[in-house]
Amino acid sequence: MKNVAMVLTGFNAPLERKEFEIPALQQGQMLVKIEAAGVCGSDVHMWRGEDPRTPLPIILGHEGVGRVVSIRGNREYVDGRKIETGDLILWNRGMSCGKCYACQVLHEPSLCKNRKVYGINMDCVEQPYLSGCYSQYIILRKHTDIFKVQEGVDPAILVSASCSGATIAHAYDMADLSIGSTVLIQGPGPLGVYATAFAHEIGASEIIVIGGSADRLALCREFGATTVLDRHGLTQEERRQKVFEITGGKGVDLVVEATGAQGTVEEGIKLLRSGGMYLSTGYAQPAGIEKIDFFADVVSKNIKIQGTWVSDTRHTYQAMNLVLKEQEKFSKLISHRFPLEKANEAIQIMASKKAFKAVLMPASDIK
Amino acid sequence: MKNVAMVLTGFNAPLERKEFEIPALQQGQMLVKIEAAGVCGSDVHMWRGEDPRTPLPIILGHEGVGRVVSIRGNREYVDGRKIETGDLILWNRGMSCGKCYACQVLHEPSLCKNRKVYGINMDCVEQPYLSGCYSQYIILRKHTDIFKVQEGVDPAILVSASCSGATIAHAYDMADLSIGSTVLIQGPGPLGVYATAFAHEIGASEIIVIGGSADRLALCREFGATTVLDRHGLTQEERRQKVFEITGGKGVDLVVEATGAQGTVEEGIKLLRSGGMYLSTGYAQPAGIEKIDFFADVVSKNIKIQGTWVSDTRHTYQAMNLVLKEQEKFSKLISHRFPLEKANEAIQIMASKKAFKAVLMPASDIK
């Protein structure tokens, strides 16, 4: 049995269509047919060689939803039910080792030094080769945590739950919001939309989004943003004034940074109330230096800053729950769908920022 | 190569000395020579058939410290260092599955439904047989979490860190103490001594212990108890008055239940200040009903009650740190040492409550 995958063999060069012989499964492994594979902003960075974790050659694609084709041995879902052939599934894209200080003493598997991630730090040279979602099939390893998805859900809307959705769930998991909290989100991309959706779901009273794209800001409104501030129409000082006006002069309880761009922290931290929290989630690649006045903006305001690195199964579960509650809304995130073999086109449109979210549909009829 | 172990083949009957052929190790397994094996109060309950988890036949002994004899493959300590032959080690007595809802979504491996515990729910029929510490050797499985112990530490003092010590660490991990907190401990047995030691280490200002044995109460004083109240010399009402006198009429911030005896909660919960916390750690076996007046003792005082079930690697690590800081004190807990073949004597003396803590020393010259 053969598998077709789109492989990154050199940075900045087109992915190449390759055929792989599907190897026999080892104990605990599962062969899964990819129904939808998200094209993440990180994939663009990886394609350009900007992510130091990237081995070559690699089948890209860390966001996937698929259908179980075969299982070697017995496997259970996270909730203890038996996994069956034919099931539609979502999985945690990362595997932690379960043995190290982070996993066992800190109980923070997302900090595991031995963490392996499909489509990110697993190449296609080592057996069993099929380790990314830009592919007809993937082989999920024994230690992958898997959730069952009910039939009828559009697989494309769930792919980001295992990446940007889970990252934002991780961030909110470290925050302490209550009903009536005020939240400001910097950046209306996929991370920002999830940050908006979570804030809305948790009962925030004000959800302000700052961004540079009218379309994306409009999308945030659909997810619950109560105010959107366009960077192109308002100066930084005007945005600041607006935020303090909305919050009765106090500043917001929580800022979520979701851009990864230089200067974002410097603006955002000044929008917090005393005692507020700054969740930084967007810096997945190097972006230079933020200049922080600790006296004025951190110490004298008793501010908490929390960096958020990736996510774990707990957060994938939370994000999946959110998407399943709001399927119609989340379907609006998917701006483009491509067949597998147009993966290069998908990467280009994500790189151009013309797409909000492109998804490959290897198993569908869309050709 | 042969191994001698003391095996429980029928409840309430003497353990039998059995010889086992040591099987070849599977990938990731380690053969470990037992240096010290704690005889826990739970072992007495298991021997009597009071613990429904007990399979037969079984090599008892869930508290162990040992020395690595051989390893199949490479193994790392929790801190990432390589495990070497000859190392002195302590391990988490339980193994969680790392895949279920408790392990991966709740991040609470001590709640894992698939948890296996050496000497508790692993028999000696299934390969590789050597699954308890009342034995010359044990075979530690691939998923066991292991800590290195520096040379020169008396192995006997560390055995309880992986059981009563870790349970108390788990309990305190769910509490919120600060310097100056007032703590009351019900029961001066091994759990109570650890509860005293942790309270002292964390900076409690008052540590009151209630018990029925003058010797054990005296031992608690050595671990930092500031007041001990003997149940035989004081009525319940007198004890109550004493506690409120010490706390300026408020009641204590935290009570740790460490007896498992009926009626303990009913007394202890009334000794809390409003908003205080009751940590119940002693009920490892059925002990009947506690009668609680929810209006008077829980709701109108805004009380938190927290049950504590077993522990995980995080807690074993915390307890080990505590014991290593206070080795001399903890050596006082060990009232009796026996050679392996006197395991029946050790169980009897624990059952009689004449021993505070008995330890088997299979590898030592004590015969």
Place this chain on the structure above:
Amino acid sequence: MKNVAMVLTGFNAPLERKEFEIPALQQGQMLVKIEAAGVCGSDVHMWRGEDPRTPLPIILGHEGVGRVVSIRGNREYVDGRKIETGDLILWNRGMSCGKCYACQVLHEPSLCKNRKVYGINMDCVEQPYLSGCYSQYIILRKHTDIFKVQEGVDPAILVSASCSGATIAHAYDMADLSIGSTVLIQGPGPLGVYATAFAHEIGASEIIVIGGSADRLALCREFGATTVLDRHGLTQEERRQKVFEITGGKGVDLVVEATGAQGTVEEGIKLLRSGGMYLSTGYAQPAGIEKIDFFADVVSKNIKIQGTWVSDTRHTYQAMNLVLKEQEKFSKLISHRFPLEKANEAIQIMASKKAFKAVLMPASDIK
């Protein structure tokens, strides 16, 4: 200037209509015209003499919304804005001392020993007399915390935000829910409806309500209950089976006790998953003993039980935010409105359980 109030002069006897001369305000006091006064289940208990805090004679009524008539000196809202004559306001019904151990060291003003509560422990003998809401006017003291309500809000829907709403906010403030949590509520009265509304707002995936009144259960459905279980149609064992079926055999993450009736805890605690939390909020009066098997239901399941006593300004704020977001829904709670002088009728209908929530409207034309 005169004030009419309905006064409790003897337990189980009709409230008496009394006229009071309105005294001159002291510095920081405010005269407020009552727009709506909630008739709380506790008022029925107080009227019967079942609440030991009740002084006589007293103007009952601790839940109020009113309009500022006059202020002696300057007063600010909690958010720092100036309070103006004519404003519509809601206030924290309790006043903590701000000086004691609970207020200043614990930061838990709801545990303040010196807490005074309008309509509960403040009589109408001591100056300035007007200390309850079954009255045309109330005099709010200097230390009362006040929120501005925008014009156009129906005052009747907000009264319970300062009592049952705030109590539930307090309870959830001590819990740790995340999106997708499963919640079970025992009792579909006002506390239970708020518990349902909060669970829904915070993103619970399953909200199960157990109750004995089909009407009240139907109301809970409107607030987000996903399953309702009628005590009259299902045995306790059937309810238990249903809950475990819904939760895939695990039990729920959180149970909120909102009945105050004997036996409630005993049922509810068995419906929790391992590691779950039991929030007890309903026992505002003595209700006898709950029999708890600590081994089976608390320790071996690592359960947390949290009693919830009253609330503070933080919780009033959270509950107010919730009601203001869902005004239409909350208007359905108000089953009866009465003029002030029909307060006895209002109490009787609450006592009979025929009303869900009765509100006195002293300032309105409803006669």
Place this chain on the structure above:
Amino acid sequence: MKNVAMVLTGFNAPLERKEFEIPALQQGQMLVKIEAAGVCGSDVHMWRGEDPRTPLPIILGHEGVGRVVSIRGNREYVDGRKIETGDLILWNRGMSCGKCYACQVLHEPSLCKNRKVYGINMDCVEQPYLSGCYSQYIILRKHTDIFKVQEGVDPAILVSASCSGATIAHAYDMADLSIGSTVLIQGPGPLGVYATAFAHEIGASEIIVIGGSADRLALCREFGATTVLDRHGLTQEERRQKVFEITGGKGVDLVVEATGAQGTVEEGIKLLRSGGMYLSTGYAQPAGIEKIDFFADVVSKNIKIQGTWVSDTRHTYQAMNLVLKEQEKFSKLISHRFPLEKANEAIQIMASKKAFKAVLMPASDIK
């Protein structure tokens, strides 16, 4: 009755000795004879005009221990006992309003916008004039929170508990340490010594202090530092290597910044393990910009940064408990004692960094 105080009338000019008529007490006020007044590093900044909060003229001195001379009305300690004439007392130097959003909704009185602080933002023009500790007497206002000190305690050792000690208590109150944690402290001044003492009391296994003064580092050793790193003997890279060596390559769990000097954050944040916490406590005055690489040092390591602004009664209580447990150690902090009228000398010696801690003793015989 007259009072002598040392008054700041112009920045950078000597304090002037002034006599004040002691005014009649208002209800709730107390006249207190100052036994010891700490000369804080902040006093030097205030004297130089570097703290924008400073009104003129002002009696400096926010750290005080005194003896009650007279009380108008009845006053209670925080623990509810009656305050008596002749008692030795310590108080929270700040008074929060108890009414605002920070006080009542956030439960964080240290963030109160209306906070008044003796010796910092209260001048000596407004009645009752005596509002600082560089004085024979102070008049404590009605809302000041007061603790009783047992007789026999040296007042000088307690003064810093209400300032640097309380600030560090506040910082640790927002952290989450457990037994065995590793802590690094930047700066061995008074804040750093308290950070060392708290880390030791809470059971840290490694306490590393970085500083530039051999004497101060030696003092930290007495408070529990396990390693001290002298900036003059080791380059930044050497210090980094040392820290990673001590922590087995992981980095520390917690860094406490206690210098307030530019560049401190940039060094310290790189010494944390993944998931670690950075507590910034030293920036009480403007100190320029810290340059932070958010990708490398915050996000990809999942770091938490917490600024700490001042403290409240809770923290004063915690710091007082710590000092009272370790009186002998804390007496070593007091390097110089002066009579009141040598306040200028005391400020100069603090400014020169020749003194570790200078204390004025207005009531003693030291002249």
